Every structure is written in structure tokens, then in C-alpha cells.
Amino acid sequence: MQVIKDNAGMLSNFEVLDFLSESQQKSQGKRPNGRGQNLATVTYETTEYLSKTPAAVQNPTCIENFLKAIAPFNLTKAEKLQLVNLRPMSQVELQLIIEEIDERFSDNKIEEILGIVSSELPPSSPPNDENPVGSDHQ
């Protein structure tokens, strides 16, 4: 086996969830045999995890709109990806995701970013009471 490229592109949680649920549906008709056991396990566990993240309610259009709206802020690719994956709701969460946020953005700009996040990305269906609170550990 040869590794050609260990990182040929990053995927958002939504893309992975979408891809996995699609392939899960395709294999539904197949009789379960020992051969695909590993795949079935990891697919199940990953979809289970991802369906509890904001990715569960996202769609390609809202992500595209979000990325367009956030473009003027000049965030890095990784930062934008995490904004989509985690959908931060408070300043503390944003501080974790965006490096040196205090130097790069004024308070107004930070509020603006939070505003874009909450308006462009749909809220997770059970209104946030299960979301972790506190800064990074709680």
C-alpha cells in the first residue's frame, strides 16, 4: 500500500455525514455478512456522533451562503471549517476557534461574526439545551 497524499482535502462534518448516510442507505438492501462488519460499525458510530452535531441540520446551500457571508473577514480555511462544524454561539467559543481574535477583530466585528453564524447556519433541532456550556471543559 502506498500513501499518495495523506491530506487531499478537508471535509466538513456535514459532507462526511451526508456521504455516510447515503452509502448506508445503499447497503441497506444487502444481506449483512461478516465481510463488511468493520465498515458497518464505523459508519454507524460516526453517523451516530455526527447526527448530534450541528452538521445534522445543515445543507449545501446554507453552508455556501455562510461561506460567502464570512469571506470578508479573511479567516483561514481551518477556522471557517470549524465555524461550520461547531456553530459557535458565544464569544468564548469563538475565541477558541479563531486565533488571536482580540488582535484581529474589534468587538463589533466579533459580534458580526456571531450574527452571521446564527443567521446563516440552522440551529440544531432540540434548542441547544444539550449543548455543552462553559469555555472548553465543563
Added chain:
Amino acid sequence: MFVLAELEYIIRVEPRRFGKDMKREVRDELNRKFANKVLHSVGLCIALYDITRVGDSYILPGDGASHTKVRFRVVVFRPFVDEILVGKIRSCSSEGVRVSLGFFDDVFIPHQSLQHPKRFDQEEQLWVWQYESEGEPHDMFMDLEEEVRFRVVQETFVDTIPKDGQTSS
């Protein structure tokens, strides 16, 4: 959190499978080979994403099976350093906290990296963050099964058999 990795692998197809749909055989074989496996310096493979190139098939002397070189992409769980992830606390010990992502359990937060001030509660066997607000300390227990956010500071691939794991904290 997830990336695509491009790999190349030589697939052996047994003669009894020659009549079947080659593409499906290749897909099944690759999924069987890579799904839920940690590849060294690549990450935890989740599933085959697509096949980018299928080379010519060869039949080698002394073996009736055909060998085909295929290039393909897999969905890989590979958190980058400084990434923020959400997981559930699996266990606490005096050394630190173990966190699970459901499909990936080998996340370890050493006690040095927990918030200050903190202490380990011997009775409950849990870590406690002594959060101070308005001059009063509050005990925040890191209960099991509780969701936490953590930052990846390091990734390690342990090249040992039989347990091949990747730890990050």
C-alpha cells in the same frame, strides 16, 4: 476533523470472482481492508470515498488471481493540531481524563492540561475544576458521559502490534 487521503493499493481478485462486477469487488475489498483501521501517519479510515484510477490487471505466474493497482480516496478521521472537538468523558483517573468521540476512543487529556485550579476527587474518582467567580470557588465536576470541548495539542501514532492507536489530547 475529517480529511480525504489518496492511497494506492494492489487488489487481488480471486478467479471465482471474475464474472462479477469488478468495480463492486474493488469497492468491497477496499472497504474491508481499510474501514475502521488506523493507518500510520494517515489517521483512522472511515470509508472509501471514491476510486480515482484503476490500472491494468495482471496475472502473475503461479497464481490465478488478478492483481490490479487502484488509486482511491478514503474518508479519514485526522484532527489537526489546535482543532477544537467535542467529545464525551469516558473515564477519569489521577493521570487525566479519557474522552471518547463515539467512533474514536483514544483521546487523553493529561492532568497538566486541565483548567487551573483543579483537583482530583478521590472519593468520586473525578476531576474537579475549581472555578472561581466573584471571589467564591465553585466545584465543577467532570462527570462521566458529560460532553466536553477540547483542543488537540498533539497526535501520536503508536506503532505496536496488536494495538494500533492514535492519541490526542
